Amino acid sequence: MSENVQRHEPYRDARQQHEADMMGMYVFLSTEVMLFGGIFLAIFVLRLQHPEAFVEASKRMHVFIGAFNTAVLLTSSLAVAIAVHGARQGAARLSTALFGGAAGLGVVFLGLKALEYRKEYEDGLLPVVSDPGRFSSPIEHLFMNLYLVATALHATHLAIGILLLAGLAWRIGRGNLKLPERAIVVVICGLYWHFVDVVWVFLYPVLYLAR
Amino acid sequence: MTNALDAPDPHNAGISETRAERESYLRAGHTLRSWLLTTDHKRIAILYLISVTLFFFIGGAAAALIRADLVTPGGDLLTNEGYNRAFTIHGVIMVWFFLIPSIPTTFGNFLLPLMIGARDVAFPRLNLLSWYIFVIGGLITVYALIAGGVDTGWTFYTPLSSFFANGHVVLVAVAVFIAGFSSILTGLNFIVTVHKLRAPGMTWRHLPLFVWSHYATSLILVLATPVLAITLALIAAERLFGLGIFDPALGGDPLLFQHLFWFYSHPAVYIMVLPAMGVVSELVAASARKPVFGYAFVAGSSIAIAIIGFLVWGHHMFVAGQSMYASTVFSFLSLVVAVPSAIKVYNWTATLHKGRIALDPPFFFAASFIGLFVIGGLTGLALAMLAIDVHVHDTYFVVAHFHYIMVGGTVSAYFGALHYWWPKMIGRKYPLVWGRLSAAAIFFGFNLTFFPQFILGYLGMPRRYHVYDPPFQVLHVLSSAGASILAVAYLMPAFYLFYSLRYGDPAGRNPWGVTGLEWTVPSPPPKHNFMETPIVTELPYDYHVEREGEQ
Ligand code: HEM
Ligand SMILES: [Cu+2]
Numbered sequence: 060m061s062e063n064v065q066r067h068e069p070y071r072d073a074r075q076q077h078e079a080d081m082m083g084m085y086v087f088l089s090t091e092v093m094l095f096g097g098i099f100l101a102i103f104v105l106r107l108q109h110p111e112a113f114v115e116a117s118k119r120m121h122v123f124i125g126a127f128n129t130a131v132l133l134t135s136s137l138a139v140a141i142a143v144h145g146a147r148q149g150a151a152r153l154s155t156a157l158f159g160g161a162a163g164l165g166v167v168f169l170g171l172k173a174l175e176y177r178k179e180y181e182d183g184l185l186p187v188v189s190d191p192g193r194f195s196s197p198i199e200h201l202f203m204n205l206y207l208v209a210t211a212l213h214a215t216h217l218a219i220g221i222l223l224l225a226g227l228a229w230r231i232g233r234g235n236l237k238l239p240e241r242a243i244v245v246v247i248c249g250l251y252w253h254f255v256d257v258v259w260v261f262l263y264p265v266l267y268l269a270r
Numbered sequence: 271m272t273n274a275l276d277a278p279d280p281h282n283a284g285i286s287e288t289r290a291e292r293e294s295y296l297r298a299g300h301t302l303r304s305w306l307l308t309t310d311h312k313r314i315a316i317l318y319l320i321s322v323t324l325f326f327f328i329g330g331a332a333a334a335l336i337r338a339d340l341v342t343p344g345g346d347l348l349t350n351e352g353y354n355r356a357f358t359i360h361g362v363i364m365v366w367f368f369l370i371p372s373i374p375t376t377f378g379n380f381l382l383p384l385m386i387g388a389r390d391v392a393f394p395r396l397n398l399l400s401w402y403i404f405v406i407g408g409l410i411t412v413y414a415l416i417a418g419g420v421d422t423g424w425t426f427y428t429p430l431s432s433f434f435a436n437g438h439v440v441l442v443a444v445a446v447f448i449a450g451f452s453s454i455l456t457g458l459n460f461i462v463t464v465h466k467l468r469a470p471g472m473t474w475r476h477l478p479l480f481v482w483s484h485y486a487t488s489l490i491l492v493l494a495t496p497v498l499a500i501t502l503a504l505i506a507a508e509r510l511f512g513l514g515i516f517d518p519a520l521g522g523d524p525l526l527f528q529h530l531f532w533f534y535s536h537p538a539v540y541i542m543v544l545p546a547m548g549v550v551s552e553l554v555a556a557s558a559r560k561p562v563f564g565y566a567f568v569a570g571s572s573i574a575i576a577i578i579g580f581l582v583w584g585h586h587m588f589v590a591g592q593s594m595y596a597s598t599v600f601s602f603l604s605l606v607v608a609v610p611s612a613i614k615v616y617n618w619t620a621t622l623h624k625g626r627i628a629l630d631p632p633f634f635f636a637a638s639f640i641g642l643f644v645i646g647g648l649t650g651l652a653l654a655m656l657a658i659d660v661h662v663h664d665t666y667f668v669v670a671h672f673h674y675i676m677v678g679g680t681v682s683a684y685f686g687a688l689h690y691w692w693p694k695m696i697g698r699k700y701p702l703v704w705g706r707l708s709a710a711a712i713f714f715g716f717n718l719t720f721f722p723q724f725i726l727g728y729l730g731m732p733r734r735y736h737v738y739d740p741p742f743q744v745l746h747v748l749s750s751a752g753a754s755i756l757a758v759a760y761l762m763p764a765f766y767l768f769y770s771l772r773y774g775d776p777a778g779r780n781p782w783g784v785t786g787l788e789w790t791v792p793s794p795p796p797k798h799n800f801m802e803t804p805i806v807t808e809l810p811y812d813y814h815v816e817r818e819g820e821q
Contacts, residue, residue, distance in 0.1 A: 068309070069383070069390035069467055071803065079392045079466040086458045090496045097500035097530060101515050109521050187511045201520040204513045208504070 077243055084247045088254050091216075095258055098209050102265055105201065112198035117269035119184060119199075120206075124175045125267040128168050129259065135164035136256045139224070139249045146245040149238045151231050154245065158228040161252065165221040172214055179203070206266050213262060216255045223248045288776045290792035291697050298797040309394035310797060315380035316695070317401050322376065325367035325408060328415075330757065332360035336736075337719075337753040343740045353736040354421035355437065359411075361424030366446050367408050369676055370538065373545035374491075375404070375456055377687045378484045380695060382460060384788035384795065385478050387469025387804045392462035400455035407449030414438040414445065423734065425535075428516040428527045432508040440509055443502040450495045450502075453541075457491030460484055469787075471806035478786060478810045479555075479568050483548025486572035490537045490544075490579065498534035501527070528590055532583035540579040542676055543643075544572055546683030547614055550636045553686050554618045556784040557633035558625025561811035564617045571610030578607040588659045597656055604654035611647050615640060630782070631705030635686025638713045642678030646671055649724065664734075667727025673720045682712065685763065692767060693781045697794040698774030704766040711759035718752025785812055 070076040106113045142157035179185040183193035186204045194200040227248055230236040236244060291297065295312045298304070305313060335356045339347040348356060379397065383390050391397050414420065420437035422430050431439050464477070464485045477485075505527070507513040514520030516527045555562045562568055584592055584600030592600075618640055627633060649671040653659050662668065689705050692698075722745040727733075731742050738746070780789040787804060788795075 068394055069388055069392060069463075075466060079462050082465060083393060083458060083462045086461055086492055090454050090458070090492050093493055094496035094500050097497050097504075100530070101504070101526060104523065104526055105515070105521065108523065112521070186513075191512075197514075197520045201514045201522060204507075204520075205515065208507060208513065 080243050080247060084250050088250065091254060091258075095212070095261075098205075098212065099261065099265065102205055102209070105205065106269065109198045112196055113202060114269050115196075116199040116202035117266065119182070120267045121175050121178060122267050124171055124178075125263050128171050129263050131164050131168050131171070132256045132259050135161040135168075136253055138164070139252045143242075143245055143249040146231070146238050147242045151234075151238050154238065155228050155232040158224045158231070162221045162224040162228060165217055165224065168217060169214060169221075172210065209262055209266065213255070213258055216258070220248075220252045220255050223251060288697065290776070290779075290796075291794060293796050294697065294792065294794035295797045296697075296794050307398070309390070309398050311379050311383050311391050311394065311397060312695070312795060314397050314401055315376050315378075318371065318375040318379060318404070321401075321405060321408065322368055322372050325363050326372075326760075328412065329360055329363035329368055330760070332356050332363065333753065334757060336360060337750040339736050340738075340746045341743075341750045343738050343743050343746075345737045348736065350736070351421060354423075354734070355419035357734060358420045358423050358437075359415050362411060362420070362442060362446065364676075365424055365538070365542075366449050367404075367411065369542040369680055370453060371404060371449075371456075372680070372684050373549060373687060374460070374484060374487060374541075375401075377480075377549065377691060378456075378460065378487075378545060381691065381788055382463060382481060382484060383467065384791065384799055385481050385786060386464065386467060386472050387787050387800060387806060388463065388467035389798050389800065391459045392467055393459050396455050397459055400452040400459070403455070404449055404452035407445045407447075407452065410445035410448065411442060414441040417441075425531060426502070426505055426527075427531075428505065428508065428524045431505055432516060440506045443506050447499050447502045447506075450499045453491045453495045457488035457495070460488040461492065464488075469804050469806055475566075476806050476808075476810060477569070479551035479562060479565070479572075480548040482569040483544045483551070483572045486576040487541055487544040487548075489573075489576045490541050494534045494537040494541070494580070497530060498538075501530040501534065504530075525587070525590060525592065528587050529583070532586045533580075536583040536586065537576075537579045539672070539675070540575055542680050544575060546639065546680040547572065547611075549683040549687045549690075550618060550639050551614075552786070553632040553636035553683075553690055554621050555811045555813075556690065556782055557627050557630065557636060558622050559628070559784070559813050560621055560625045561809070561813055562617065563620035563623075564613075565810070567613050568617050571613045574610040575607065578603065578610070582607050582654075585654050585659070588656055589663050601654055601656050605651060608647055608651055608654075611643075615644055615647075628782075629706070630702055631709055632686050632690040632782075634706055634709035634713075635682050635689060638682040638709060638716075639679050639686065642674050642682065642713075642716065646674030646679060649674065662727055664732055665727035666723040666731045666733055669733050670720050670723035670727060673723070678716050678720065682709075682716075685709070685712065688763065688767070690782070691788075692770070693777035694788060694793045694795070696771060696774075697777050697792075698770045699777050699781060700766050700770035700774055704762065708759055708762040708766075711755065711762065715752050715754075715756030715759045719749050719756050720752070722746070722748045722752075785810065 070079070138157045138161040142154045142161065145153040145157065176185055180188060183189045184199075184203050186200065186207050191200060194203070227236070227245060231238060231245075238245070295310055298310070299308070305317065308314060308317075335348065336353070339345065339353055339356070345353065379391070382388075414437075417438055420435065420439055420442045422435045422437070422439060426439070426443065464481060468477075504513060504515055508516055512520075513522075515522045516524050518524065551562055551568055582600055582604045584596055585604045588597050588601075618636075649667070653662065653668065653671055685708075689700075689709075692700060726742055726745045726749075729742070731738060731745075777793045779792055781793070782789075785808070787806070790804070791799060
């Protein structure tokens with residue numbers, strides 16, 4: 060940490076502030092884990108209660124779109140990891156490009172997700188808008204409800220992440236975010252992105268690969 | 271010693287505005303803007319103090335309606351629907367807009383940085399944000415109340431809340447959801463503050479017990495509140511578009527709601543009481559002017575409560591159709607969670623033992639807390655026994671149990687904290703006699719209100735009913751009479767504390783003659799708390815030197 064970091068009120072030195080920022084982010088992410096934990100718990104309980112119907116419902120998921128999206132997100136995380144590393148070294152051009160790219164991959168993910176929702180709508184499987192009568196069983200309806208809530212919550216987080224990364228790319232590109240002095244901002248946004256990614260890595264098998 | 275606060279301060283007598291006051295955080299800006307955009311933890315504490323007081327009175331008004339209606343066995347004052355709405359809004363406001371934020375956001379915000387020798391909390395702007403989030407949540411709740419209210423009870427049980435209730439369930443769920451984020455931000459801020467902003471020499475062993483209990487509370491705030499958030503979101507989704515997770519018609523499970531809700535709400539009762547325990551540890555040491563007996567055990571028991579408190583939620587579901595084996599385990603764990611609470615009570619008592627106790631208002635409130643908390647805790651143990659709970663579940667016995675802890679305990683501690691730290695926060699002394707009187711009135715009014723409810727519940731009076739068997743009337747009238755005394759008693763401090771703002775004598779740095787970093791700075795403290803970062807060498811509650819000097 061360099062000494063010309065902008066220091067905020069309560070801190071004695073830059074290192075203390077850096078540690079506090081990191082810790083604050085990890086505590087925040089632990090609250091996010093508990094938030095998604097509630098959804099995962101609901102999914103597991105209902106799966107235990109209706110094992111066969113649950114698997115049947117899962118078979119109608121568009122596995123390949125999901126798989127492709129998983130690859131998209133993992134690639135974006137790689138880009139973010141390299142961008143953060145670059146930011147620490149002061150490689151502003153590299154970070155700008157990679158953050159822009161990762162945000163773009165996030166948009167691709169959302170686009171594919173929208174396409175998937177559309178296909179489910181055509182199959183009569185998308186809750187709220189589809190006719191409930193077209194579900195083959197109440198459990199399938201319930202499964203699709205859970206799927207919609209879980210993926211929508213994830214997509215909301217991802218959209219916030221896209222805004223963060225795009226903002227980073229913009230600020231670094233214009234020189235508004237001095238690197239490597241303010242690398243902490245980059246590190247923290249990167250952590251958030253990885254977290255959103257990890258949530259998907261769990262959602263995908265739980266929803267798409269239930270066999 | 272007894273009247274430290276009454277003694278005239280030779281340095282400041284006769285001065286209308288002291289130097290400490292001119293340089294204090296209170297005068298660091300006079301405009302409304304300087305308050306609404308402040309990032310000073312002390313000013314944010316004052317903002318919270320004003321807002322939670324407001325909610326306390328709104329919740330209190332609902333309680334007054336409830337008690338007035340219960341004076342007669344018929345439903346004379348309120349309709350059935352109206353009664354349900356009254357107790358729901360009472361519960362929602364009191365739990366989420368008073369008890370949970372009360373001590374942490376006011377005294378915690380004000381004192382935590384001072385006690386550990388920091389200039390502010392770790393994230394001052396998030397701190398201000400948390401206040402705004404809280405206010406938005408509160409305003410939505412008040413709007414829902416005006417627009418017709420909710421009738422599900424504060425517990426939002428399904429399927430009542432999802433399909434049958436016809437009030438503003440979604441609106442209130444959203445309001446509590448929003449307020450939850452303010453809790454999360456406060457908890458996050460405190461955890462990082464305690465870890466990273468301690469002054470040199472302020473090791474974990476040197477932390478005041480108030481800080482330990484707020485640290486434990488923050489752990490719960492951060493880990494439990496998100497679960498409430500997602501549960502409320504699911505309820506809203508269930509109600510808005512038939513999500514079905516809690517609906518058996520789609521293969522969902524209503525019990526799942528109760529599990530999720532109590533997974534948050536049992537730890538939440540410790541969010542409400544742990545900060546109060548921290549306050550009482552400070553008040554007890556200050557009153558006895560002795561180190562707290564068994565410091566490490568009192569500190570450790572806060573952490574133990576935070577952890578074990580996560581494992582007992584099933585004791586709310588003994589008769590809800592949960593498996594017998596689960597119930598047995600939850601019953602056992604509920605007995606275990608009482609152990610750390612008992613450790614605290616024993617240690618406070620041992621601290622007072624042979625102390626030269628100053629009979630000042632803080633002591634009165636601390637003693638109230640200990641007595642009432644013991645009754646509330648012991649009846650909690652009774653409730654945790656399966657065989658007893660089957661009989662008294664959902665009766666007034668449960669109502670009395672939790673009011674002994676939450677009102678008798680936490681609210682007493684809140685008032686105790688107000689009376690102990692008021693001279694520090696405002697810089698003025700208040701008349702001690704009035705403090706003692708209101709403490710006594712609160713204690714008396716409280717017991718008259720809630721003790722009869724134990725008997726009512728034991729005799730079989732169910733909770734949440736306003737039409738009851740005439741033989742119960744005597745006890746209900748006693749309870750309502752106690753409630754009117756309690757209402758007056760709770761209003762009393764408003765008068766003399768406001769009076770002290772203008773007419774009180776300047777308090778000086780350390781009006782009670784006690785230890786603690788917060789008492790080493792001027793009252794009211796300057797904007798940046800410490801002129802230079804203190805270096806801590808003494809253990810907390812280091813009273814022996816002073817005691818030798820006196821004897
Ligand atoms: C000493 C440890 C405690 C034990 C063993 C305990 C036990 C219990 C049990 C078994 C119940 C369920 C009764 C029933 O519904 O049939 C209960 C209800 C309740 N307890 Fe406690 N309790 C303890 C401490 C506390 C504390 C510290 C608080 C609050 C600060 C609290 C607040 C409540 C509330 C609010 C309810 C009722 C919730 C509702 O149904 O609306 N308890 N307690
Ligand atoms: Cu409980």
